[in-house]
Amino acid sequence: MAIFLTRRLLRYTTLVGVVLFVVLTLSSNKDGSSYVSTYLPASLDFSSNGAPQQDKLSTAEDLKEKEKVDAAKLLQEAKLEQDANSDVAFDADAKKVTTDAKAKEVAADAVAADSAAAPAAAPKKDTPAVVDSKLTKDTLEFLAPSFKNKGKRPKATFVSLVRNNELGPMLDAIKYVQRKFNDQFKYDWTFLNDEEFTDEFKTKVSAAINATVKFGKIPKEHWSYPDYISLDKAAETREKMKNIIYGGSESYRHMCRYQSGFFWRHPLLDDYDWYWRVEPSTKLYCDIKYDVFQWMQDNEKAYGFTITIHEYEATIPTLWDTSKKFFKAHPEYIAKDNLMKFISDNGGEKYNLCHFWSNFEIGNLNLWRSPAYRDYFETLDRSGGFFYERWGDAPVHSIAASVFLPKSYIHYFSDIGYHHPPYDNCPLDNKVWKENNCECDQNNDFTFKGYACGRQYYDAAGIERPSYWEKYSH
Ligand SMILES: Nc1nc2c(ncn2[C@@H]2O[C@H](COP(=O)(O)OP(=O)(O)O)[C@@H](O)[C@H]2O)c(=O)[nH]1
Numbered sequence: 001m002a003i004f005l006t007r008r009l010l011r012y013t014t015l016v017g018v019v020l021f022v023v024l025t026l027s028s029n030k031d032g033s034s035y036v037s038t039y040l041p042a043s044l045d046f047s048s049n050g051a052p053q054q055d056k057l058s059t060a061e062d063l064k065e066k067e068k069v070d071a072a073k074l075l076q077e078a079k080l081e082q083d084a085n086s087d088v089a090f091d092a093d094a095k096k097v098t099t100d101a102k103a104k105e106v107a108a109d110a111v112a113a114d115s116a117a118a119p120a121a122a123p124k125k126d127t128p129a130v131v132d133s134k135l136t137k138d139t140l141e142f143l144a145p146s147f148k149n150k151g152k153r154p155k156a157t158f159v160s161l162v163r164n165n166e167l168g169p170m171l172d173a174i175k176y177v178q179r180k181f182n183d184q185f186k187y188d189w190t191f192l193n194d195e196e197f198t199d200e201f202k203t204k205v206s207a208a209i210n211a212t213v214k215f216g217k218i219p220k221e222h223w224s225y226p227d228y229i230s231l232d233k234a235a236e237t238r239e240k241m242k243n244i245i246y247g248g249s250e251s252y253r254h255m256c257r258y259q260s261g262f263f264w265r266h267p268l269l270d271d272y273d274w275y276w277r278v279e280p281s282t283k284l285y286c287d288i289k290y291d292v293f294q295w296m297q298d299n300e301k302a303y304g305f306t307i308t309i310h311e312y313e314a315t316i317p318t319l320w321d322t323s324k325k326f327f328k329a330h331p332e333y334i335a336k337d338n339l340m341k342f343i344s345d346n347g348g349e350k351y352n353l354c355h356f357w358s359n360f361e362i363g364n365l366n367l368w369r370s371p372a373y374r375d376y377f378e379t380l381d382r383s384g385g386f387f388y389e390r391w392g393d394a395p396v397h398s399i400a401a402s403v404f405l406p407k408s409y410i411h412y413f414s415d416i417g418y419h420h421p422p423y424d425n426c427p428l429d430n431k432v433w434k435e436n437n438c439e440c441d442q443n444n445d446f447t448f449k450g451y452a453c454g455r456q457y458y459d460a461a462g463i464e465r466p467s468y469w470e471k472y473s474h
């Protein structure tokens, strides 16, 4: 009996000991609740009730922390996907940097706009409806007065930067523009030169145009070296780059810098909102039967082009990095739904060298007068790349327009037959080609050729390429 009693006691003692051990182990484990919940069926999960207070707090914090990390991860993934599939607000660093509040807001908003792609990714409080409108406000604000003029004749001018010795090729270009368009619409012409125009130039040009013609001299400070540029370094660059197209030219650099940062500041342009750039030796192939300035204005377009092309990389080694730094420092200038995809194949990491060929531009001057562009140009100019490399105004304008404007503000004039040596834009639509008496060969159209960027543009703009595009791609 005594032995029997002792054995029962021993069994009870062992049982109690085991139970005590289990309870003590669970409550001393910091992650006890999650440990238990992992191994218990959901219906038996007591993690939210049974865990000690201290554990409950740390669990909630952990979860919150985890949620934040997950949300950030989702934002990045969704942003990457969106950059790959469509063209949302640009922020190359949103992929890497999650500490930049503004970048996160842009990304959060982009994700929120596509709730199907990442429904849980953007907490409501992070969705910056207000910040968002602020992001594009400045540039669009500068454009707004021009669009208020809808239905009325726009304040517009042709603008040609030209040298006296280009009189002949300039007259050729003027004849095309006048005959195909401006004899009917009678917009002003403004001619600019870094030297005084000769009397012969002024007389002959004026005789070729049946509208108001203005001649202006460029102020010295717009066509000379800023004091922060080293003349020696600029000369060394020209020597080093002499085997690249225009690489050895000093005047070409002044010209590119002028077209980038100054033509729109010339006092003669103060009277206008719109410009159409015309260069010597260019041609118009087709009749233009509608008022393109008014069309731009009434359809809220700010930048129009005809030809796209890749830039020579050797002329712009640091342009993209300089631009990227600027965009990172100024997310407020980046337009939502911009055309980043036209200039970058990987969401802004690298420039793909695509640009609008700026010898033809129909645009709104207020785009360049905007705080975003002024600021951007100032940053580029201070970095020295116009002189220490050979930055062209075409990539500069194109990068700015693609980033500061919503893509709907940029227009491809597929209906304007245009030639700047050696390339053509020739309407591929037979109806357009016939109705406008085009004098070009559609087989020479550059749009879809390999060295052009028409394919990139159509994809980035979200426009379907014409069914026959491949026929004209070789
Ligand atoms: N006044 C003036 N105009 C220039 C000078 N260099 C180029 N241009 C003009 O700037 C524009 C672009 O120059 P262009 O030689 O056509 O360059 P490209 O089209 O890049 O081959 C044209 O309208 C030229 O007439 C210059 O030194 N002085």
Ligand SMILES: [Mg+2]
Residues within 6 Å of the ligand: 279, 359, 420
């Ligand atoms: Mg030219």
